[in-house]
Amino acid sequence: MGKxxxxxxxxxxxxxxxxxxxxxxFRQEGADVVVADVLDDPGEALAKEIGARYVHLDVGEEDDWxxxxxxxxxxxxxxxxxxxxxxxxxxxxxxxxxLDEFMQVVRVNQAGCFLGIKAVAPExxxxxxxxxxxxxxxxxxxxxxxxxxxxxxxxxxxxRVAALELAPRGIRVNAMCPGAIDTAMxxxxxxxxxxxxxxxxxxxxxxxxxxxxxxxxxxxxxVARLALFLTSEDSSYITGQPFVIDGGWLAGVxxx
Ligand code: NAD
Numbered sequence: 001m002g003k004x005x006x007x008x009x010x011x012x013x014x015x016x017x018x019x020x021x022x023x024x025x026f027r028q029e030g031a032d033v034v035v036a037d038v039l040d041d042p043g044e045a046l047a048k049e050i051g052a053r054y055v056h057l058d059v060g061e062e063d064d065w066x067x068x069x070x071x072x073x074x075x076x077x078x079x080x081x082x083x084x085x086x087x088x089x090x091x092x093x094x095x096x097x098x099l100d101e102f103m104q105v106v107r108v109n110q111a112g113c114f115l116g117i118k119a120v121a122p123e124x125x126x127x128x129x130x131x132x133x134x135x136x137x138x139x140x141x142x143x144x145x146x147x148x149x150x151x152x153x154x155x156x157x158x159x160r161v162a163a164l165e166l167a168p169r170g171i172r173v174n175a176m177c178p179g180a181i182d183t184a185m186x187x188x189x190x191x192x193x194x195x196x197x198x199x200x201x202x203x204x205x206x207x208x209x210x211x212x213x214x215x216x217x218x219x220x221x222x223v224a225r226l227a228l229f230l231t232s233e234d235s236s237y238i239t240g241q242p243f244v245i246d247g248g249w250l251a252g253v254x255x256x
Pocket of ligand 1: 058
């Protein structure tokens with residue numbers, strides 16, 4: 001018996017990183033999965049490998065959401081879960097952030113999450129689940145990621161409101177707040193064949209040893225297990241909550 005037997009789940013930004021691990025784990029646990037992304041080649045390859053359905057979905061496009069919902073219902077008949085995972089990060093101090101860049105981040109992270117709830121919730125079976133991917137920076141500040149942190153704080157707010165509005169239908173809505181997770185977002189060298197991604201990872205290791213009480217970066221598979229918990233019956237009495245998964249980073253600073 002899988003924890004998601006008979007359930008149909010859409011995972012956005014699933015072509016790589018945390019979304020990919022969520023799609024893989026959900027399939028292993030018996031779900032039918034819709035892999036959604038703007039990266040068509042890796043998204044299609046993943047869907048083929050794990051026996052899922054791929055859809056091209058730019059989360060900032062309302063029409064794309066309509067098509068993705070239709071494709072999911074056509075393929076599997078119903079939708080029981082959504083993981084709003086797609087996201088982008090831009091580094092800049094607030095005073096140096098061009099408005100276009102700020103709006104680009106808001107469009108994908110914040111509006112993408114809003115449009116996902118708006119498009120999927122009315123089509124979702126009662127008793128379904130929505131998991132929104134916020135961030136450690138959805139609950140605290142971090143210099144140089146102002147647009148990103150603002151969009152992630154907004155996701156925590158959207159999560160609470162959606163939980164209240166959808167509770168009468170038994171739809172639970174929660175947010176994940178990962179700290180530093182080992183993906184292309186935290187180590188863009190992973191995407192550059194000319195770069196030494198291992199060397200960058202080693203350089204970052206020292207930083208995480210200092211910042212994170214557990215002394216290491218998190219793994220995408222660990223976030224996927226939290227997404228599974230929030231999508232399965234194991235979390236049946238939990239809704240409207242942000243879940244921090246950060247190796248203890250948000251707990252505070254140590255003076256020892
Ligand atoms: P990633 O960059 O590897 O994956 C992000 C995915 O989102 C990619 O597949 C990308 O193509 C997709 N995407 C980007 N824009 C899109 C759009 N408009 N429509 C659809 N898909 C789009 O990074 P990741 O770490 O796997 O990120 C997953 C989520 O976790 C993001 O929401 C991110 O903000 C969040 N997060 C990441 C970290 C971290 O340290 N890696 C920490 C906290 C939160």
